[in-house]
Amino acid sequence: MLRTSILLVTLLCNAFAAQAESNPDSLLLRSIYDEALTNGESYENLRTLTKDIGHRLSGSQSAADAMQWGSAVMRGYGADSVWIMPVMVPSWTRGSIARSTAYIGQKQVPLRVTALGGSVGTPNDQSIRGKVIMVKDVNALDTLRASAIAGRIVLFNRAMDPVLINTGAAYGGAVDQRGNGASAAAKAGAIGALVRSMTHALDTLPHTGALRYKDEINRIPAAAISTVDATTLSHALENHPDLEVSLQMNCAAFDDVLQGNVIGQWTGTEKPNEIITIGGHLDSWDIGEGAHDDGAGVVHTLEALRILKAIGYQPKRTLRFVLFINEENGNRGGKEYARKAAIENEESDLVHVGAMESDAGGFVPRGFRIDATDSATAIVRSWEGLFDPYNIHLFRRGGAGVDISPLKTLNPRPTMLGLSPDGQRYFDFHHSSQDVFENVHKRELELGAATFAAALVMLDQHLPSPQP
Amino acid sequence: MLRTSILLVTLLCNAFAAQAESNPDSLLLRSIYDEALTNGESYENLRTLTKDIGHRLSGSQSAADAMQWGSAVMRGYGADSVWIMPVMVPSWTRGSIARSTAYIGQKQVPLRVTALGGSVGTPNDQSIRGKVIMVKDVNALDTLRASAIAGRIVLFNRAMDPVLINTGAAYGGAVDQRGNGASAAAKAGAIGALVRSMTHALDTLPHTGALRYKDEINRIPAAAISTVDATTLSHALENHPDLEVSLQMNCAAFDDVLQGNVIGQWTGTEKPNEIITIGGHLDSWDIGEGAHDDGAGVVHTLEALRILKAIGYQPKRTLRFVLFINEENGNRGGKEYARKAAIENEESDLVHVGAMESDAGGFVPRGFRIDATDSATAIVRSWEGLFDPYNIHLFRRGGAGVDISPLKTLNPRPTMLGLSPDGQRYFDFHHSSQDVFENVHKRELELGAATFAAALVMLDQHLPSPQP
Numbered sequence: 001m002l003r004t005s006i007l008l009v010t011l012l013c014n015a016f017a018a019q020a021e022s023n024p025d026s027l028l029l030r031s032i033y034d035e036a037l038t039n040g041e042s043y044e045n046l047r048t049l050t051k052d053i054g055h056r057l058s059g060s061q062s063a064a065d066a067m068q069w070g071s072a073v074m075r076g077y078g079a080d081s082v083w084i085m086p087v088m089v090p091s092w093t094r095g096s097i098a099r100s101t102a103y104i105g106q107k108q109v110p111l112r113v114t115a116l117g118g119s120v121g122t123p124n125d126q127s128i129r130g131k132v133i134m135v136k137d138v139n140a141l142d143t144l145r146a147s148a149i150a151g152r153i154v155l156f157n158r159a160m161d162p163v164l165i166n167t168g169a170a171y172g173g174a175v176d177q178r179g180n181g182a183s184a185a186a187k188a189g190a191i192g193a194l195v196r197s198m199t200h201a202l203d204t205l206p207h208t209g210a211l212r213y214k215d216e217i218n219r220i221p222a223a224a225i226s227t228v229d230a231t232t233l234s235h236a237l238e239n240h241p242d243l244e245v246s247l248q249m250n251c252a253a254f255d256d257v258l259q260g261n262v263i264g265q266w267t268g269t270e271k272p273n274e275i276i277t278i279g280g281h282l283d284s285w286d287i288g289e290g291a292h293d294d295g296a297g298v299v300h301t302l303e304a305l306r307i308l309k310a311i312g313y314q315p316k317r318t319l320r321f322v323l324f325i326n327e328e329n330g331n332r333g334g335k336e337y338a339r340k341a342a343i344e345n346e347e348s349d350l351v352h353v354g355a356m357e358s359d360a361g362g363f364v365p366r367g368f369r370i371d372a373t374d375s376a377t378a379i380v381r382s383w384e385g386l387f388d389p390y391n392i393h394l395f396r397r398g399g400a401g402v403d404i405s406p407l408k409t410l411n412p413r414p415t416m417l418g419l420s421p422d423g424q425r426y427f428d429f430h431h432s433s434q435d436v437f438e439n440v441h442k443r444e445l446e447l448g449a450a451t452f453a454a455a456l457v458m459l460d461q462h463l464p465s466p467q468p
Numbered sequence: 469m470l471r472t473s474i475l476l477v478t479l480l481c482n483a484f485a486a487q488a489e490s491n492p493d494s495l496l497l498r499s500i501y502d503e504a505l506t507n508g509e510s511y512e513n514l515r516t517l518t519k520d521i522g523h524r525l526s527g528s529q530s531a532a533d534a535m536q537w538g539s540a541v542m543r544g545y546g547a548d549s550v551w552i553m554p555v556m557v558p559s560w561t562r563g564s565i566a567r568s569t570a571y572i573g574q575k576q577v578p579l580r581v582t583a584l585g586g587s588v589g590t591p592n593d594q595s596i597r598g599k600v601i602m603v604k605d606v607n608a609l610d611t612l613r614a615s616a617i618a619g620r621i622v623l624f625n626r627a628m629d630p631v632l633i634n635t636g637a638a639y640g641g642a643v644d645q646r647g648n649g650a651s652a653a654a655k656a657g658a659i660g661a662l663v664r665s666m667t668h669a670l671d672t673l674p675h676t677g678a679l680r681y682k683d684e685i686n687r688i689p690a691a692a693i694s695t696v697d698a699t700t701l702s703h704a705l706e707n708h709p710d711l712e713v714s715l716q717m718n719c720a721a722f723d724d725v726l727q728g729n730v731i732g733q734w735t736g737t738e739k740p741n742e743i744i745t746i747g748g749h750l751d752s753w754d755i756g757e758g759a760h761d762d763g764a765g766v767v768h769t770l771e772a773l774r775i776l777k778a779i780g781y782q783p784k785r786t787l788r789f790v791l792f793i794n795e796e797n798g799n800r801g802g803k804e805y806a807r808k809a810a811i812e813n814e815e816s817d818l819v820h821v822g823a824m825e826s827d828a829g830g831f832v833p834r835g836f837r838i839d840a841t842d843s844a845t846a847i848v849r850s851w852e853g854l855f856d857p858y859n860i861h862l863f864r865r866g867g868a869g870v871d872i873s874p875l876k877t878l879n880p881r882p883t884m885l886g887l888s889p890d891g892q893r894y895f896d897f898h899h900s901s902q903d904v905f906e907n908v909h910k911r912e913l914e915l916g917a918a919t920f921a922a923a924l925v926m927l928d929q930h931l932p933s934p935q936p
């Protein structure tokens with residue numbers, strides 16, 4: 001019986017796959033992949049973005065330069081109109097100093113650290129020093145006596161779980177230490193926090209990322225520490241529980257700055273009032289070059305426009321290619337885009353029917369995270385046979401991306417897809433000095449761009465229009 | 469109607485996947501992946517194989533060293549018995565010289581070349597020099613006048629096709645130039661051959677690999693040339709059709725040497741007369757370290773044994789873990805193994821029911837190539853739901869691997885699976901100086917080992933026994 005049902009499923013799937021290969025969608029996808037793999041410009045665009053412009057922290061001059069560059073590329077690729085949607089973004093600088101030393105018995109061991117994004121500097125930019133309390137859980141601080149924490153530096157040292165196949169899930173299971181650790185430590189009386197870098201790799205790179213201070217709690221300085229150094233400290237604490245660590249940082253926050261989302265629009269031929277948004281985020285952290293995060297998403301987005309123009313595609317709906325600002329430390333670009341979209345939905349005949357994001361790296365594409373209604377999810381999953389020849393198999397429900405996530409509150413709810421590249425290497429580079437152009441693979445980047453463009457076309461062709 | 473059938477397939481597939489998550493196979497697979505990702509030894513084994521032993525050309529001392537090491541690891545991991553199956557292998561040395569220069573107008577341009585495996589040296593190890601004729605197809609030589617080829621060096625310069633998604637298919641579509649080019653060129657009167665390296669990358673590395681001389685044809689020296697240099701030559705020929713190239717190599721062949729396949733056996737508890745073979749090849753080319761090709765397959769094989777012992781698995785069938793010799797330049801190890809297997813099938817109650825090979829790199833696993841009867845293929849495909857949580861989705865028919873391919877002539881025909889890792893980066897490193905340990909990713913290697921071990925267990929549990 002079981003065997004029979006297996007065979008039935010297999011036969012049906014095969015029949016469906018065979019049917020898929022000869023339909024117009026199948027031919028369209030083939031032309032998209034062919035264009036990306038033979039005339040692709042994503043790799044050279046990424047080189048320009050990372051090497052000529054460099055990293056692009058919100059509020060920085062290089063972020064402003066990237067906005068100009070992105071606008072120019074969209075115009076060059078033939079967008080009908082290109083504009084900047086103004087967004088006030090935070091301004092924070094890492095400063096020139098991030099020093100930390102462990103004093104272990106007679107030894108002084110330098111620790112590789114960097115400020116978490118948004119951290120205050122150490123008082124008067126001078127060094128602080130204290131004993132260390134190590135915890136593996138932010139909540140563990142609640143169970144400790146105040147005297148065990150007061151005046152100390154808290155080391156948050158829970159590793160990402162290696163048995164989770166999807167590294168994003170392992171990241172999600174550990175990143176509360178980075179986001180909430182500093183405030184939890186401060187509440188318990190600590191003077192500083194070190195957070196184990198969010199990576200499976202045992203490396204000597206600190207991996208930065210945003211923290212969030214709670215309003216009512218004293219702000220203490222917090223730094224990412226490399227996994228190798230966190231492990232060293234952990235071992236040293238076994239024999240030297242009273243070892244001390246110093247920390248000195250001169251990072252600082254300034255007044256907000258006016259920047260914005262870069263938007264290129266290509267007006268639809270049949271349903272121009274229906275909008276599908278596709279994008280990645282232009283800002284990046286200020287160490288490394290933001291090549292995978294999210295230079296890849298930026299050039300995927302630009303390449304989707306280029307490919308569809310090159311193959312002579314005529315969109316039914318209006319396509320908006322968006323380079324969002326400030327994903328890393330505030331998501332103000334994504335929020336502002338959704339706020340304006342809600343107004344468009346309400347005050348005009350425009351309606352946002354779909355959105356796609358690429359913000360998980362430039363690795364070989366595996367599929368999509370689907371954030372949509374049940375019926376829209378079924379439509380997207382019906383494309384599995386079409387994408388199989390391109391080794392695209394993940395059609396799982398999940399968050400589609402930080403930038404577009406605020407759009408999910410719109411009514412009607414847009415169908416949202418997040419590009420899912422393979423994630424095994426992503427956190428090797430993420431938010432570190434190694435997130436550079438050299439660590440992006442040309443063919444993998446091109447395949448990602450093609451997959452992104454292909455899904456855009458499928459949404460354009462097959463999303464049902466909202467019922468009036 | 470179409471929509472209905474899509475939904476039906478989706479519902480059936482989902483129901484099947486849900487069913488899969490709670491069955492004993494599912495728990496077994498989870499324990500295998502957990503063991504690989506928490507206590508894995510594949511990465512450190514690969515370090516030993518590549519860094520302490522090094523490359524392992526058939527007939528070399530390091531190949532002999534690797535046989536000893538592989539035997540010792542199998543014993544340490546608890547194989548019931550370990551032995552060497554003797555195989556006479558070719559002995560060929562690259563020599564110390566591989567020089568090539570293009571004389572273009574007044575310029576001398578050094579070309580990056582290395583001997584193709586098995587090539588003769590240049591006469592008396594001295595330089596040859598001649599004009600160049602470039603072709604993109606081995607058969608194109610048939611259409612040229614003899615005077616256009618005689619005394620020349622033929623440049624075979626057809627690139628791997630970039631639009632083929634699976635790089636292995638692109639390799640298969642270009643590699644006849646390497647295998648057959650030298651004999652075709654010699655037949656037409658050429659004095660030497662240069663073959664564009666088999667890689668999508670535009671790089672400065674020559675990628676070696678075996679050529680096959682036809683018995684009746686004069687043997688001329690043949691070298692791989694880097695894709696960058698092949699492209700340079702191609703452009704230069706447009707303006708300088710009479711440019712000349714020199715080539716000097718002192719590679720040489722010697723008498724065959726006695727080496728062998730390393731075999732570790734774990735006797736089955738229920739059907740000890742039924743044998744499932746799992747392996748990779750121990751030999752490698754002599755540039756680089758043979759890390760992906762096929763150090764990965766070697767440590768995948770050893771790790772499968774270690775994992776199954778560690779989780780307390782009791783095999784039903786007899787499992788044979790095999791490190792084959794001489795895959796790269798003769799496949800004599802694979803042929804001898806199949807010859808002995810045929811004798812076992814005929815002259816004893818032993819029967820070879822399954823075989824698996826890992827020889828496509830240490831990258832993130834994507835699935836399996838299935839070489840089996842229709843009914844066995846259907847059984848293997850029924851495992852798709854079980855493997856989905858591990859992002860394993862390729863269950864396509866295809867050759868399972870060079871080493872085990874001679875087993876397919878056995879009667880009854882064994883069910884054969886080849887591990888399919890992602891292939892986008894494979895030919896960046898393949899047969900080049902960059903096929904080194906540093907270019908293998910720890911988690912990806914571990915996931916490959918777990919996937920290999922999981923499929924072995926599934927074959928052991930679910931292959932039907934041959935009908936008497």
